[in-house]
Amino acid sequence: MKKVLVIAEHLNGQIQDITYELLGKAKELAQGGEVAVLLMGKDMQDAANSLGAADKVLYVDSDALAQFNPQTYFLTAAKAIEEYQPDIVLVGTTSQGMDLAGALSARLKMPLVAYVSALEDGKAVSQLYGGKMNVEVGLTTPYIAAVLAGAFPADKGKADGTPEVVEMAAPDLSGAKVRFKQLIEPEAGDVDITAQDVLVSVGRGIQSEDNIPMFEELAQKLGGALACSRPIVDNKWLPKSRQVGKSGLKVKPKVYLAFGISGAPEHIEGMKDSELIIAVNTDAKAPIFDYAHYGVTEDMFDLVPKLMEKL
Amino acid sequence: MNIIVPIKQVPDLVEELEVDSSGKALDKEWLKFRINEFDDHALEEALLLKEDLGGTVTVIALDGDDVDKALYTAAAKGADKLIKVTGVDAELDNHKAAMALASVIKDMDYDLILTGVQAVDDLDGQLPVLLAEYLGLPHIEVVTGVKVDGNVATVQKEFSGGIVGEYEVDLPAVLGIQAARETPRYVPVAKVRRAMRSAEIEEVSANVGDVSSALAVERMFKPETGGGAEFLTGSVDEIAAKIVELIKSKI
Ligand SMILES: Cc1cc2nc3c(=O)[nH]c(=O)nc-3n(C[C@H](O)[C@H](O)[C@H](O)COP(=O)(O)OP(=O)(O)OC[C@H]3O[C@@H](n4cnc5c(N)ncnc54)[C@H](O)[C@@H]3O)c2cc1C
Ligand SMILES: Nc1ncnc2c1ncn2[C@@H]1O[C@H](COP(=O)(O)O)[C@@H](O)[C@H]1O
Numbered sequence: 001m002k003k004v005l006v007i008a009e010h011l012n013g014q015i016q017d018i019t020y021e022l023l024g025k026a027k028e029l030a031q032g033g034e035v036a037v038l039l040m041g042k043d044m045q046d047a048a049n050s051l052g053a054a055d056k057v058l059y060v061d062s063d064a065l066a067q068f069n070p071q072t073y074f075l076t077a078a079k080a081i082e083e084y085q086p087d088i089v090l091v092g093t094t095s096q097g098m099d100l101a102g103a104l105s106a107r108l109k110m111p112l113v114a115y116v117s118a119l120e121d122g123k124a125v126s127q128l129y130g131g132k133m134n135v136e137v138g139l140t141t142p143y144i145a146a147v148l149a150g151a152f153p154a155d156k157g158k159a160d161g162t163p164e165v166v167e168m169a170a171p172d173l174s175g176a177k178v179r180f181k182q183l184i185e186p187e188a189g190d191v192d193i194t195a196q197d198v199l200v201s202v203g204r205g206i207q208s209e210d211n212i213p214m215f216e217e218l219a220q221k222l223g224g225a226l227a228c229s230r231p232i233v234d235n236k237w238l239p240k241s242r243q244v245g246k247s248g249l250k251v252k253p254k255v256y257l258a259f260g261i262s263g264a265p266e267h268i269e270g271m272k273d274s275e276l277i278i279a280v281n282t283d284a285k286a287p288i289f290d291y292a293h294y295g296v297t298e299d300m301f302d303l304v305p306k307l308m309e310k311l
Numbered sequence: 312m313n314i315i316v317p318i319k320q321v322p323d324l325v326e327e328l329e330v331d332s333s334g335k336a337l338d339k340e341w342l343k344f345r346i347n348e349f350d351d352h353a354l355e356e357a358l359l360l361k362e363d364l365g366g367t368v369t370v371i372a373l374d375g376d377d378v379d380k381a382l383y384t385a386a387a388k389g390a391d392k393l394i395k396v397t398g399v400d401a402e403l404d405n406h407k408a409a410m411a412l413a414s415v416i417k418d419m420d421y422d423l424i425l426t427g428v429q430a431v432d433d434l435d436g437q438l439p440v441l442l443a444e445y446l447g448l449p450h451i452e453v454v455t456g457v458k459v460d461g462n463v464a465t466v467q468k469e470f471s472g473g474i475v476g477e478y479e480v481d482l483p484a485v486l487g488i489q490a491a492r493e494t495p496r497y498v499p500v501a502k503v504r505r506a507m508r509s510a511e512i513e514e515v516s517a518n519v520g521d522v523s524s525a526l527a528v529e530r531m532f533k534p535e536t537g538g539g540a541e542f543l544t545g546s547v548d549e550i551a552a553k554i555v556e557l558i559k560s561k562i
Contacts, residue, residue, distance in 0.1 A: 102436030106444035111525040138527040177449040186473030295540035306551035
């Protein structure tokens with residue numbers, strides 16, 4: 001019997017999927033013990049209605065918590081953990097979780113295992129080296145686990161009902177050195193990659209901006225659109241609206257054709273639920289092949305012209 | 312504006328990775344190392360801020376594989392000072408790495424610390440956040456934009472779906488940089504060679520207590536690669552035909 005605390009994540013007032021993914025896992029880890037969710041926000045009591053899988057919601061209400069803030073959320077979570085004394089704390093390896101997990105670990109002197117892809121009592125598997133290696137670690141409670149988005153099914157963390165809501169006081173947040181200013185919504189792109197049946201997605205393996213038109217043409221011939229991994233956007237070869245993954249968009253097309261994408265966990269998170277994934281990568285050990293239905297290890301520059309001929 | 316940029320050498324993931332005989336770590340014998348890609352972005356952002364505001368950029372790294380090369384490359388790009396922290400082995404232990412870096416940084420004069428958002432080889436959390444906590448500083452991870460005005464920085468932090476949060480943070484602070492506003496600059500090898508002759512690496516020994524990640528690594532293993540994929544074989548022409556057939560069956 002364990003006490004497990006899940007740190008809820010919300011953006012724009014919406015509870016994020018990772019929260020349900022963690023909740024489902026928390027129930028399993030609690031082995032009949034208690035599962036609590038820490039919800040920090042402003043006027044968000046109602047969100048407890050969607051956390052029916054938990055036994056308890058620890059709710060902290062403050063103006064300083066209205067939106068995610070790396071410092072105020074950290075200080076509040078640290079106080080809540082000290083008061084609740086959980087055996088296990090679950091947080092996402094997400095943009096928000098990346099600001100919390102380490103800080104909590106250092107402040108509360110609780111060991112932290114991050115990039116977790118599998119977790120059971122006393123043991124975690126952590127995904128390292130861009131998904132090319134796994135590390136198994138032994139854990140003794142109390143500990144914190146930062147879990148990869150998509151590692152566990154969200155369904156298991158969803159249940160009807162409203163758990164008991166326990167209000168907790170926020171610590172003094174008046175001197176916060178980090179202040180939230182605003183949320184900026186992404187600019188709408190020329191195409192919506194989340195609404196396509198076919199995506200041709202390119203990664204760093206395409207080597208040069210000059211190769212973009214070739215894949216654009218391929219996408220057009222297939223009646224789909226061109227998408228990409230993060231480095232392509234960072235290089236400014238394609239707009240942000242084409243990025244698939246953790247900090248880009250989540251896509252679920254009928255066909256996802258990946259060219260020169262290694263399959264880092266942050267990319268996989270955005271495309272693994274595509275119906276048919278075909279990956280082209282000269283490195284047969286590339287992690288993308290763990291998720292693809294079909295793999296090709298030919299050089300894409302040999303393959304693409306042949307594909308064009310046949311369309 | 313004095314900026315510190317901690318950098319790290321990581322295995323080049325284009326290479327084949329193997330587990331060593333202990334079964335708990337990478338076999339480093341044949342590994343090629345390169346600078347962690349996000350550290351290049353952190354350094355770029357630091358150099359751009361220096362160009363805007365004046366000041367210095369100091370690059371600091373824990374001693375390890377091919378670290379000198381990375382430091383000299385940073386000098387060739389415009390870093391003013393290079394520091395190598397010796398006497399600590401912090402492989403897969405960011406708590407220890409952060410403590411070691413903090414022990415040296417705490418006595419330095421700085422306004423801002425820019426790290427990469429993450430490296431590919433850590434197990435126990437993000438170094439920028441740990442470093443901030445050990446130095447008693449605020450932190451923001453996953454940063455894609457930094458503007459500094461006096462002793463306040465306006466920072467953009469990326470969430471999922473391309474949504475960005477804008478924050479103000481009092482300096483000094485630690486920011487984990489995901490992407491610099493420009494593509495990181497490239498330096499030709501000749502310039503790095505020149506930096507090797509002219510720039511100096513200051514070696515400082517770390518002062519780490521008994522901090523550690525407290526994680527017990529039991530084994531390291533490769534995921535079952537290709538577990539999902541059926542590999543298409545034959546001539547390129549045959550493969551192309553097969554792909555077209557697969558796609559057509561879906562749409
Ligand atoms: C907080 C955070 C958020 C992130 N968010 C995202 C995100 O939303 N989306 C995203 O994609 N990444 C994201 N990343 C980055 C991610 O970690 C990886 O760096 C990135 O996905 C790698 O992109 P890539 O696969 O295109 O490049 P690489 O990993 O460099 O892979 C290139 C591949 O091309 C192959 N290749 C080279 N030449 C050829 C050829 N001729 N033919 C066939 N194959 C070839 C190589 O074998 C290699 O596998 C994020 C990272 C962080 C830290
Ligand atoms: N050993 C190290 N020496 C110097 N900087 C480091 C070290 N480890 C991590 N960093 C910095 O912290 C960033 C995030 O790394 P990590 O949290 O280890 O994924 C890296 O991009 C570097 O800027």
